[in-house]
Amino acid sequence: MMRRIEMSLKNVFSSINIAGVEIPNRVRMSPMALGYAEDGRSTKRFARFFEERAQGGVGLIDWALWPYRTEHGYFPWTFDDKFIPGLAMVVDAVHKHGTKIVGQFGTGYGWAFGDGPVEIIGPSGVNLLGRPSTPFRVGTPTNAKRLLERPLSVKEIEIIVKTYGQCAKRLRTAGFDGVELMLGAGYTLARFISTETNKRTDEYGGDLDGRMRIIREIVESIKNEAGSDFPIFSKISGAQFTKNGYTLEECATEIVPRLETMGICAVDVVVGWHEAPVGMLSNSVTPGQYLYLGETVKKNVKIPVICGDRTNDLRDAEKAISEGKIDIMTLGRQLLSDPETCNKAKEGRFEDIRPCMCCAWCLETVDTPCICSVNPRLGIEYICSAEPPKAQKAKKILIVGGGPGGMEAALVAKQRGHDVTLMEKQDKVGGMLAAAAIAPHKQDTQYLVDYYRTQIAKSGIKLITGKTATLSDVFQINPDEVIVATGTKPFIPKVPGMARANVMLGVDVLMGKREVGDMTVIIGGGMVGCEVAEFLLQKGKKMIMLEMLPRVANDVPRALRFDLMMRLKKAKLQMETDLMVTRITEYGVWGERKTFQYGPNEAFFEGDTIVVAAGYKSEKTLAKELEGKVSVHRIGDSNNPGRVKDAIMDGFMLGRKI
Numbered sequence: 001m002m003r004r005i006e007m008s009l010k011n012v013f014s015s016i017n018i019a020g021v022e023i024p025n026r027v028r029m030s031p032m033a034l035g036y037a038e039d040g041r042s043t044k045r046f047a048r049f050f051e052e053r054a055q056g057g058v059g060l061i062d063w064a065l066w067p068y069r070t071e072h073g074y075f076p077w078t079f080d081d082k083f084i085p086g087l088a089m090v091v092d093a094v095h096k097h098g099t100k101i102v103g104q105f106g107t108g109y110g111w112a113f114g115d116g117p118v119e120i121i122g123p124s125g126v127n128l129l130g131r132p133s134t135p136f137r138v139g140t141p142t143n144a145k146r147l148l149e150r151p152l153s154v155k156e157i158e159i160i161v162k163t164y165g166q167c168a169k170r171l172r173t174a175g176f177d178g179v180e181l182m183l184g185a186g187y188t189l190a191r192f193i194s195t196e197t198n199k200r201t202d203e204y205g206g207d208l209d210g211r212m213r214i215i216r217e218i219v220e221s222i223k224n225e226a227g228s229d230f231p232i233f234s235k236i237s238g239a240q241f242t243k244n245g246y247t248l249e250e251c252a253t254e255i256v257p258r259l260e261t262m263g264i265c266a267v268d269v270v271v272g273w274h275e276a277p278v279g280m281l282s283n284s285v286t287p288g289q290y291l292y293l294g295e296t297v298k299k300n301v302k303i304p305v306i307c308g309d310r311t312n313d314l315r316d317a318e319k320a321i322s323e324g325k326i327d328i329m330t331l332g333r334q335l336l337s338d339p340e341t342c343n344k345a346k347e348g349r350f351e352d353i354r355p356c357m358c359c360a361w362c363l364e365t366v367d368t369p370c371i372c373s374v375n376p377r378l379g380i381e382y383i384c385s386a387e388p389p390k391a392q393k394a395k396k397i398l399i400v401g402g403g404p405g406g407m408e409a410a411l412v413a414k415q416r417g418h419d420v421t422l423m424e425k426q427d428k429v430g431g432m433l434a435a436a437a438i439a440p441h442k443q444d445t446q447y448l449v450d451y452y453r454t455q456i457a458k459s460g461i462k463l464i465t466g467k468t469a470t471l472s473d474v475f476q477i478n479p480d481e482v483i484v485a486t487g488t489k490p491f492i493p494k495v496p497g498m499a500r501a502n503v504m505l506g507v508d509v510l511m512g513k514r515e516v517g518d519m520t521v522i523i524g525g526g527m528v529g530c531e532v533a534e535f536l537l538q539k540g541k542k543m544i545m546l547e548m549l550p551r552v553a554n555d556v557p558r559a560l561r562f563d564l565m566m567r568l569k570k571a572k573l574q575m576e577t578d579l580m581v582t583r584i585t586e587y588g589v590w591g592e593r594k595t596f597q598y599g600p601n602e603a604f605f606e607g608d609t610i611v612v613a614a615g616y617k618s619e620k621t622l623a624k625e626l627e628g629k630v631s632v633h634r635i636g637d638s639n640n641p642g643r644v645k646d647a648i649m650d651g652f653m654l655g656r657k658i
Contacts, residue, residue: 011321012314013346015059016328018304019231019265021177023100023328025059026321027314027342028268028306030332031104031180031235032362033064033075033138035369036379040069040077042086047093048382053335054099057342060328061094062180062233062268064106067167071110071118074368078103078167087174095175102178102233103171105164107188108138109149113159121156122149122191123211124199128242128275138187138366149191157204157214165221168230178231178265179222181215185237185280186273189215193255196244212258219262233306234259235268238293241276252297260301268306268330269294282563283358283441285310288320295325306330312356312444314345336362336372339381351454355447360559361645373645374448376408376652388656391416397658398423398479400469400622403431405636405647406485407452412655414459421462421477423469429453431487432616432637433644438510439531440538471625481631481658484623485651488616488637493523497584498612506532506613516541521589521607523581525552529613530564537571544574544605546591551577576605584610616641633658 013025036045050061065087066075077083087103094101112118127149152160168179183189191197192204198211205211222232236256239248246255256267271290272278279285287310294307308330311317317329334341338354345353354374361373372378377386394417399406402424410422428434430449437446456463467473474482490505492498504514506528520536522529525547536543545552552568552575553561568575578594588606618638626632635654636647 009314009318009345012318012329016304018233019178020229021100021231023059024098025057025342026317026328027058028060028062028308028328028330029053029058029335030308030330031062031064031106031182032332032336032370033106033366034379035074035365035367037074037076039073040066040075041073041083042076042090044089044382045379046076046086047090049379050090050101051093051097052339052381052386054094054097055343056335056339057346058099058331058335059342061099061101063090063101063103065103065167065171067105067107067163068110069112069118070108072367078105078170079163081170084170084174087171087176091175100177102180102231103176104180104182104233104235105167106138106182109188110138111156111160111188113156120149121152122188122197123151123204124191124197125149125151126191126197126199128186128196151200154202154204161214161217161221164218165225168222168232169225172226172230178233179226180233180235180268181218181264183215183234183236183259184268184270184273186240186275189218190237190273194240194245196240196242196246208254208258212255215259216262219264223263231265232263233266233268234264235270237272238269238290238297239272241272241278245273245276248293248296251293252300256297256301260303264303266304266306266328267297267301269297270307271309277566279563280309281360281363281559283360283444283560284563284567287311287313287316291320291325298324298326304328308332310358312341313350314342315350333358333362333372336370336378337374351451353451355444355451357448357644358444359644360557361643363559364557371645373643374648376645376649388412388416391418391658394418395480395658396478397421397481397483398474398477399483399485400474401431401485401487401636401638402426402429402456402463402465403485403487403636403647404433404448404452404644405487405638405651406431406483407456408648408651409483409485409635409655409658410461410651411452411455411459412652413658414461416655418658419462421464421479422456423464423467423473425466425468427466429456429463429465432507435507435510436531438512438535440534442531469622471622471629474626474630479630481633482626483651483654483658484626484632484634484638485636485647486619486622486638487647488641489619490612491615491617492612493581493614495581495583500584500586500610502586502608503584503610503612506611509611510535516543516611517608518542519607520544520609520611521546521605522611522613523589524613524615525549525575525577526555526613526615527553528615530556530568532611532613533568533573534564537573544576544607546579546581546589546605547575547577548580548594549577576603579603 298305304327306328312334337356520543635650
């Protein structure tokens with residue numbers, strides 16, 4: 001049956017011709033370091049991954065490829081003809097659905113010359129942070145001796161230029177629709193453009209034309225090897241946002257026009273370098289926040305402009321394209337969480353789109369195979385069908401606990417034909433995910449909660465809320481199988497004074513069940529403690545945070561932690577680390593320092609309110625009571641406290657096999 005087309009997205013789903021390549025719509029999938037290669041060879045895993053995104057309605061796929069041998073073989077390589085068959089297999093899988101595909105040469109910070117080691121290289125050996133520009137290795141070594149950038153010789157530059165051309169020729173042979181040069185984020189080629197990192201005095205330095213010479217030579221090399229009609233795209237930071245980096249005006253009026261003159265057919269404008277003190281990938285970046293970068297560039301060139309940092313909703317894309325701000329919208333992580341995003345949006349089924357929650361765990365797995373917290377099929381599409389197999393025998397299944405694991409298990413089991421009842425002690429499903437969504441910069445988490453609630457309501461699952469399950473309840477329902485997804489309960493340290501009236505739980509503060517006073521002491525500087533701190537900072541409250549580990553936010557993914565710590569430091573939040581709380585009084589908290597270099601061993605921290613955010617422990621009461629009485633399974637945090645990704649994966653896998 002034909003579904004209706006969402007007419008409000010007519011511009012998003014209109015075609016565009018770029019350098020003779022007819023792209024069916026204005027949605028581009030961003031290149032990402034997925035890590036699904038085997039010894040540099042493209043695999044069926046890659047092919048099925050991209051095919052699902054093509055089937056899902058993406059118009060243009062940009063695939064991150066490497067023109068040199070990386071430290072590991074998780075990234076797809078292009079420096080030898082032996083890689084062409086694997087590349088062609090992926091291209092064919094994409095093309096049969098009408099989607100176009102280009103390959104981005106994402107060199108990251110490194111290069112390997114011949115059989116030599118992978119090294120971090122650049123124009124001048126200038127490193128703005130004294131370490132690699134990003135916490136992600138992106139195929140470069142961990143050896144501390146190689147951490148700082150080594151300046152390239154002219155001969156080495158000539159090798160790189162020639163290699164780019166040869167690799168582009170392989171892409172054309174494999175059937176690609178074009179190639180993209182990565183000139184942004186502070187990676188190697190970007191460092192040639194900037195005076196901040198290019199201090200060369202030879203022909204590859206000096207004025208802007210000299211600093212862009214390597215790019216011009218690469219473009220010429222590609223045209224000579226792959227053909228003058230082979231489309232060349234580029235990706236560039238609209239502004240560096242570093243202390244002495246190039247500005248948006250320089251990029252829009254000087255840099256990108258030069259790229260256009262060289263023969264670049266379209267430009268993808270992104271935000272900043274990894275060294276920059278601005279959020280690039282963080283949940284603090286709002287959708288469309290940096291769209292002005294692409295809009296400004298578009299006013300100065302005739303080639304199509306691509307943009308899309310942190311845009312997940314195609315209604316936002318429609319607005320930007322219809323207003324002439326950009327020509328193509330990029331989606332990245334959203335297409336990891338739901339490969340059918342485009343088709344669902346086109347059909348007006350926005351509530352059925354499984355949203356990216358911007359947790360950054362996909363980024364945490366850079367240099368290893370990529371995973372997604374909300375999409376347990378990511379990377380295993382080739383062995384795990386989108387539709388779960390129907391159950392050989394329909395069973396009556398009771399799921400206790402409506403957190404992410406319980407909800408996922410319920411939905412999958414229902415899809416398979418089981419009779420499913422979901423019981424949740426709160427008045428709504430969502431579990432601890434609903435509490436986490438209240439914290440600042442966690443709106444995307446709320447989108448995931450809303451998605452699950454909608455899907456549960458539409459599924460026909462029997463939902464019982466506001467009731468804590470007991471043995472009697474279980475026996476009354478009389479299920480064939482019980483899935484215990486009761487999650488966690490706050491961990492309460494055994495500290496004198498913990499039962500005082502001025503002590504409260506972090507989750508209760510977030511959910512508005514308790515109010516803090518004038519001065520708060522937060523016990524625990526992990527993710528929850530930081531969420532509580534930002535929540536209270538927004539309310540103008542004063543506080544101090546105590547953490548027993550050497551650093552705050554140790555359990556926060558790297559891509560989010562950098563931005564989080566900048567926000568906390570900007571707010572001048574006092575953070576005490578390496579400190580063990582020893583007792584709580586009416587007037588504050590006593591603690592012992594693990595190190596003495598910053599003061600006496602014992603310290604007192606004044607506060608009229610004590611908030612405990614010291615982590616969680618599994619809630620196993622019901623599971624233990626049920627053992628030996630019914631067929632029972634434990635998933636998610638009720639097994640061991642973990643992440644959202646662990647709970648959803650547990651629910652998904654059990655739902656498919658029960």
